[in-house]
Amino acid sequence: MVQTTRKTLVLSLMVSVAAMLAPVSTIAGTEGAQTDKALQPQGLNHAGIYALRQIVPGLTGAGVKFAVISRSFTYINGEPQNDYRPSIGHDCFKGKQLGFHDQTELPAGISPHSTAICSILLGEDPDAFNLHLGEFYYQGTAPQAQADIYEFWHFLINNVFPHSPPDADIVTASFGVPREYWWTRGIESLAEHQGLIVVAGIGNGLKANDPLLYPAASANVIGVGVVDSVNTENLATNLAHFALAYPEHSSFGPTADGRCKPDIVAPGNCLAADDNEPSSYEPTGNWSSFSTPIVAGTIGLLVQKAGEDPDLSSAVSPDGGNCVIKAILLNSATKLPYWHKGRLEIDDDHQAPLDYVQGAGMVNAVGAYKHLIAGRNKPGYVSTTGWDNNLLQKSKNPQNIYKITLTEPADKFITATAVWNRHYNNAYPFEPMPEKDADLRLELWAVDAIDPANDYLLDYSDSSVDNVEHIYCRADANYTNYEIVLSYSDIGAPNPTDAAQRYGLAWNVSAKYDSDNIFWYDLNFWYDLNADGIVNDLDFTILLTNVLNTPPAFLRKQEGGAESYLLGDINTDGTIDIKDVGIFINHKDDQANWYIE
Numbered sequence: 026m027v028q029t030t031r032k033t034l035v036l037s038l039m040v041s042v043a044a045m046l047a048p049v050s051t052i053a054g055t056e057g058a059q060t061d062k063a064l065q066p067q068g069l070n071h072a073g074i075y076a077l078r079q080i081v082p083g084l085t086g087a088g089v090k091f092a093v094i095s096r097s098f099t100y101i102n103g104e105p106q107n108d109y110r111p112s113i114g115h116d117c118f119k120g121k122q123l124g125f126h127d128q129t130e131l132p133a134g135i136s137p138h139s140t141a142i143c144s145i146l147l148g149e150d151p152d153a154f155n156l157h158l159g160e161f162y163y164q165g166t167a168p169q170a171q172a173d174i175y176e177f178w179h180f181l182i183n184n185v186f187p188h189s190p191p192d193a194d195i196v197t198a199s200f201g202v203p204r205e206y207w208w209t210r211g212i213e214s215l216a217e218h219q220g221l222i223v224v225a226g227i228g229n230g231l232k233a234n235d236p237l238l239y240p241a242a243s244a245n246v247i248g249v250g251v252v253d254s255v256n257t258e259n260l261a262t263n264l265a266h267f268a269l270a271y272p273e274h275s276s277f278g279p280t281a282d283g284r285c286k287p288d289i290v291a292p293g294n295c296l297a298a299d300d301n302e303p304s305s306y307e308p309t310g311n312w313s314s315f316s317t318p319i320v321a322g323t324i325g326l327l328v329q330k331a332g333e334d335p336d337l338s339s340a341v342s343p344d345g346g347n348c349v350i351k352a353i354l355l356n357s358a359t360k361l362p363y364w365h366k367g368r369l370e371i372d373d374d375h376q377a378p379l380d381y382v383q384g385a386g387m388v389n390a391v392g393a394y395k396h397l398i399a400g401r402n403k404p405g406y407v408s409t410t411g412w413d414n415n416l417l418q419k420s421k422n423p424q425n426i427y428k429i430t431l432t433e434p435a436d437k438f439i440t441a442t443a444v445w446n447r448h449y450n451n452a453y454p455f456e457p458m459p460e461k462d463a464d465l466r467l468e469l470w471a472v473d474a475i476d477p478a479n480d481y482l483l484d485y486s487d488s489s490v491d492n493v494e495h496i497y498c499r500a501d502a503n504y505t506n507y508e509i510v511l512s513y514s515d516i517g518a519p520n521p522t523d524a525a526q527r528y529g530l531a532w533n534v535s536a537k538y539d540s541d542n543i544f545w546y547d548l549n550f551w552y553d554l555n556a557d558g559i560v561n562d563l564d565f566t567i568l569l570t571n572v573l574n575t576p577p578a579f580l581r582k583q584e585g586g587a588e589s590y591l592l593g594d595i596n597t598d599g600t601i602d603i604k605d606v607g608i609f610i611n612h613k614d615d616q617a618n619w620y621i622e
Contacts, residue, residue: 062162065153065306066145067265068254068292072319073390074166077326080391086147086167088332089325092193093143096177096200098136108134109176112300115140117148117163126183127176137300139174141309142199144298146318147172155296155306157260163296163306166322167329185211188451190219194328194341197321198225199314201238207454209239214449216245220343222328222350224249224321226313227287228276235276237286241313242278244447244492247324247351248286250275251293251316252361252387255556255619262619264308267292268556269361269592270382274311278381283490285367285379288351289358291316291388323390324350327397339401339414348444348529349414355379355495356442356531357393358386362550363592366495378486378495385442385495396531402427409534417465417513418525424512427532428472435502436537441509443467443486443494445528463526466514467494471504483507487514499537551595552612558620560612568593568609572601 064075078084097105107127111118112135123143127133146165153163173193175184177200184191185208202209215221227248228235241248253274255266270290278286293316299305309315327350331337340349364386367377379385395410402411404425415425431437448461466487473479483501486494500507509532552560554567571591593601595608 062151062160063158065158065161065163065264066165066295066297068267068295068316068319069145069164069166069322070265071252071267071292072323072388073392074319074323074326075164077390077394081330081394084326084329084394086170086322086325086329089167089170089195089329090193091146091167091170091172091321091325092180092191092196093139093146093172093174094177094180094196094198094200095136095139095142095174098134098138105176105178106134107131107176109136109139110134110174111136111140111143112298112303115144115148115298115300115303116153117144117150117165117298119150121147122171123147124171124173126173127179128182135300138199138314140300141295141297142314142318143172143174144306145295145309145315146170146197146322148298153306154304158264158296166319167325170322170325170329181208181211185215186453188214188218188453188455190215190221194222195321195324196221196223197317198223198240199317201225201228201241203236203238205239205243209243210449210455210457211453212240213243213245213447214451214455216347217446217449218451220346222324222347223247224317224324226317229312229314230272230274230276232273237276237278237280242280242284242286244284245347247320247354248288248384249313249317249320250277250287250290250382250384251311251313252290253311253556254292254294255558255617257558257619257621259621260308262558262621263294264296266617266619267294268553269363269550270387272382275313275382278379279377285377285381285384285488285491285493287382287384288355288379288493289320289384289386289388290361290382291319295319320354320388323388323393324354326390327353327393330394330397334398336400337397340397340412342414345414345446345527345529348446348527349412349531350529351493352442352444352529352531353393353396353412354388355385355444355493356440356533357389357396358384359389359392360386360497363594365597375485376488378488378491378493392533396533406430407532410532412529412531414527414529416525416527417463417511418523419513419516420523421525423516424510425530427509427511427530429507429509429532429534431500431505431507431534434500434505437500438535438537439469439496439498439500439507439509439532440535441467441469441496441530441532443511443528443530445492445526447492461524462492464489464514465492465494465526465528466512466516467496468508468510468512469496469498470508470510471501472506472508473504474506489514500534552609552615553617554592558617560609560615565609565613568601568606572603572606 367374
């Protein structure tokens with residue numbers, strides 16, 4: 026009896042401490058009521074989804090439909106056993122509009138993987154509880170959306186093979202294979218021909234022996250990597266604070282044909298529904314399976330808004346809408362520490378548009394929403410934030426120019442992203458059609474309105490293999506006028522078909538990040554390399570190891586992969602050396618505001 030009482034007291038104290046540590050927000054529930062309970066999953070908070078819902082309470086995914094592709098959890102002799110469904114008896118799925126599609130040859134069963142993914146995407150439970158966290162309000166990314174859950178092979182046979190898109194606005198898949206197959210090309214073909222938005226997990230990195238996984242690594246798909254949670258002994262802290270995308274846990278590019286992947290990253294360690302208990306929630310761990318529904322749900326909120334406003338309808342048009350949404354998502358992403366294009370070099374890599382581990386950065390729901398509502402701007406003079414869904418054609422308009430004016434250009438960054446689809450046959454085996462593919466180039470020019478002789482090319486992105494171009498560039502304090510120019514990279518080369526290329530373009534002007542602040546994102550991970558909340562000898566050991574393991578510049582130009590993404594280039598001069606060690610020493614013993622000894 027004494028032991029039981031003591032155990033109860035200890036557990037009560039743990040709940041009380043965790044409740045004090047967990048962030049508390051006020052947010053509108055699906056019935057419009059406000060709640061002051063702590064919100065979960067906190068990964069959504071880090072991605073800006075709860076903040077967006079505070080700004081626009083009605084953004085809950087209403088009217089949006091997802092197709093969630095789930096693999097069977099059990100295989101016998103290579104045959105799926107049809108246990109692919111989320112546990113709809115869980116409290117977070119009460120009243121949800123879920124449909125199911127499978128072969129019906131075996132009784133449908135429950136998948137813990139699918140249960141967790143669907144709870145992060147669609148779940149809602151105002152009276153949720155966890156022994157270590159106390160009471161909280163559980164609300165997924167798009168809790169009022171509809172969804173059809175497809176067993177993977179059923180989806181291939183009934184949708185991909187006949188080239189028949191599902192009845193959905195967004196397709197999401199949290200699994201993949203390490204190479205391209207007919208069905209991954211089929212999914213790309215559906216994205217191209219139907220304007221289908223497809224989101225998929227990129228893989229779980231070196232420790233899981235995961236290379237880049239398809240379809241996430243496919244050109245026309247949005248590939249999602251994972252941002253790790255921090256590394257402490259406290260569950261509430263780990264679920265509320267996030268660090269970086271690490272090659273150990275998030276698969277990285279380039280692809281075999283040299284393309285940048287992933288496209289974007291998102292928090293992975295989320296509290297999710299437990300398939301064994303209808304009222305239980307457990308942390309998922311840092312896996313791209315669980316960062317994917319955060320990105321897919323963010324897109325769902327954008328699709329909802331675009332569907333409600335006729336002026337935004339072009340952003341979700343079957344003709345290029347998937348390119349616009351991808352461009353908005355990437356252009357609004359938050360650059361985490363160590364973001365750099367391509368390999369670790371002092372100079373910007375104009376041939377690699379994205380970071381090989383972070384992609385364009387971490388998903389930013391508020392930023393993406395602001396991009397969307399800024400509205401469509403056609404070529405000519407445009408606002409400092411906006412997007413376009415348009416065409417290029419060599420014989421008619423081989424380039425489009427977007428002109429922006431900055432009243433105070435000092436310490437401003439200009440970001441621009443262009444996205445277009447690769448072309449595939451629309452019948453099995455969905456072979457690529459490279460003769461129809463375009464190679465586009467994105468340029469940023471500083472313009473002197475008085476003397477054109479002073480115009481100069483500030484930055485450009487011109488990959489020969491990617492169908493994404495991305496610029497993130499500091500404005501010149503001496504120039505107020507800029508031009509974003511999208512053109513054919515091979516503008517002078519003949520084009521036998523002269524086919525028009527549809528693209529999505531997004532751009533924005535923002536202030537620079539304060540990267541010299543230890544509390545940037547709760548902690549400046551320039552220094553806390555192991556994400557435990559304090560800069561100490563453990564981080565110094567990692568830094569010294571990376572100094573010794575950094576290959577010479579000439580090797581980095583020849584080799585990609587994790588060796589070119591070693592953390593520790595604190596001064597961003599393109600190498601990890603004694604200069605970085607000196608800066609690190611000045612920050613030794615710095616602590617995050619959430620650090621607990």
